[in-house]
Amino acid sequence: MTALQVALLGYGTVGKGVYQTIHQHQARIRKLLGREVKVAAVLVKDLSKHELPDQEVILTDQFSDILGIEHIDVVIDAIVGVEPGFTYLQEAIKKGCHVITANKEMFAYHSSTLQNLAAEHGVTVGFEATVAGGIPIIQTLKKLLNANKVQSLQGILNGTSNFILTKMREEQLSFSEALTLAQQLGYAEADPANDIEGHDAFYKAVILSEVLFGEQPVWEDTVREGIAEITIDQIDYFHSLGLRFKHVASLEKAADAIKCSVKPVLVSSSHPLYQVENVQNAINIEADIVGSISLQGPGAGMFPTASAIIEDLIHIDDKEYIPCFDEELSPVSSATASVWVILGKSAIIDLPDSVSIIRKIGDTAWLVEATEDSISAVKELPCFQLLGSVDQIPKVEKVY
Numbered sequence: 416m417t418a419l420q421v422a423l424l425g426y427g428t429v430g431k432g433v434y435q436t437i438h439q440h441q442a443r444i445r446k447l448l449g450r451e452v453k454v455a456a457v458l459v460k461d462l463s464k465h466e467l468p469d470q471e472v473i474l475t476d477q478f479s480d481i482l483g484i485e486h487i488d489v490v491i492d493a494i495v496g497v498e499p500g501f502t503y504l505q506e507a508i509k510k511g512c513h514v515i516t517a518n519k520e521m522f523a524y525h526s527s528t529l530q531n532l533a534a535e536h537g538v539t540v541g542f543e544a545t546v547a548g549g550i551p552i553i554q555t556l557k558k559l560l561n562a563n564k565v566q567s568l569q570g571i572l573n574g575t576s577n578f579i580l581t582k583m584r585e586e587q588l589s590f591s592e593a594l595t596l597a598q599q600l601g602y603a604e605a606d607p608a609n610d611i612e613g614h615d616a617f618y619k620a621v622i623l624s625e626v627l628f629g630e631q632p633v634w635e636d637t638v639r640e641g642i643a644e645i646t647i648d649q650i651d652y653f654h655s656l657g658l659r660f661k662h663v664a665s666l667e668k669a670a671d672a673i674k675c676s677v678k679p680v681l682v683s684s685s686h687p688l689y690q691v692e693n694v695q696n697a698i699n700i701e702a703d704i705v706g707s708i709s710l711q712g713p714g715a716g717m718f719p720t721a722s723a724i725i726e727d728l729i730h731i732d733d734k735e736y737i738p739c740f741d742e743e744l745s746p747v748s749s750a751t752a753s754v755w756v757i758l759g760k761s762a763i764i765d766l767p768d769s770v771s772i773i774r775k776i777g778d779t780a781w782l783v784e785a786t787e788d789s790i791s792a793v794k795e796l797p798c799f800q801l802l803g804s805v806d807q808i809p810k811v812e813k814v815y
């Protein structure tokens with residue numbers, strides 16, 4: 416049988432990981448696919464930076480050279496930004512190529528267009544690598560949780576921000592030192608503002624929302640807060656109370672809309688996200704038949720991302736179940752109160768009636784109960800949602 420011909424767009428952290436994985440694991444891949452996989456061409460932006468290990472592979476900075484190759488089965492997108500990736504993948508699909516992408520920003524904007532176009536042309540779109548690096552969350556949701564309806568999801572979806580928060584707490588690195596290290600390790604986006612301001616985690620949540628609910632949250636209604644404002648003093652203070660900062664993305668099917676947020680929260684040791692450290696990502700799913708499931712693994716980097724792409728390659732022709740999004744889910748009530756930690760300097764903090772104080776947990780920290788709407792009225796004090804049980808947090812005063 417002839418080899419499966421692949422064109423690779425991008426030869427950075429992810430592109431190199433895919434290239435090397437295809438070469439290093441050729442025997443295993445051939446066994447699974449029943450044919451060899453050959454990288455026929457690689458597209459880059461700046462030719463002068465690159466040299467490929469195999470001279471027969473075309474290295475080009477022109478996408479027209481890729482389209483000009485007589486037979487390409489699969490185009491793998493590991494470049495940056497919405498364009499030109501979106502245009503390139505549409506061209507590839509129209510030519511009859513399957514496509515696989517790691518480019519979550521592009522896919523968050525254009526997933527339906529690409530998937531509809533692919534269906535018209537009888538090819539498929541793989542996007543496992545767009546969410547949570549090496550964790551096989553997309554294929555799990557699409558192929559292994561079909562009878563279940565997922566009601567909500569909570570996860571650490573950005574490896575860089577989790578890495579930074581861990582290094583600041585464990586090694587007392589400054590924010591910028593930790594970010595530089597994440598960049599050196601190939602975790603961060605070309606523009607790291609995407610990671611630290613929560614855009615990257617938001618794009619991933621959008622992609623998950625389409626898989627889970629068949630639609631996206633309204634982008635403008637999403638709460639998106641980054642981690643750049645968190646100080647090492649806050650990290651240390653909450654650490655002394657047994658709490659860790661995590662940058663958490665949440666999705667919920669509410670009565671009238673999909674609720675989506677990406678924000679720093681405080682997590683106590685009883686919560687599954689507490690021990691998710693460094694570049695690890697984790698996703699907790701609440702589904703109606705199975706209950707609660709957690710998946711954890713490396714959320715960024717060369718080989719975890721290549722792993723997701725290669726798994727898509729192996730499964731490129733798999734049957735897909737038609738999801739039944741129209742079925743009623745019991746909606747999560749938007750009025751549910753949750754627990755928050757407020758940093759307040761004075762002995763007694765002045766809060767609106769809709770926010771009830773549970774107790775003081777440190778010399779400047781208070782535990783309160785409030786809905787998202789009520790807490791947003793407490794503008795002048797730093798406040799963070801708390802995930803997990805409050806039982807382990809030391810009691811410094813009687814119930815207020």
Ligand SMILES: NC(=O)C1=CN([C@@H]2O[C@H](COP(=O)(O)OP(=O)(O)OC[C@H]3O[C@@H](n4cnc5c(N)ncnc54)[C@H](OP(=O)(O)O)[C@@H]3O)[C@@H](O)[C@H]2O)C=CC1
Binds near residue numbers: 459517520548720
């Ligand atoms: N790094 C990671 O851990 C993960 C990254 N991703 C996603 O994968 C994609 C690639 O990320 P990563 O490998 O880290 O990025 P890099 O910056 O390391 O590499 C990007 C590559 O794309 C090429 N490129 C960029 N723009 C163009 C263009 N307009 N035309 C042709 N080639 C272009 C660059 O070429 P040149 O080298 O010549 O500049 C480079 O080879 C991104 O969309 C990212 O969001 C997804 C999951 C994890």
Ligand SMILES: N[C@@H](CC=O)C(=O)O
Binds near residue numbers: 576715
């Ligand atoms: N920059 C991203 C890379 C993977 O998606 C991250 O840090 O998670």
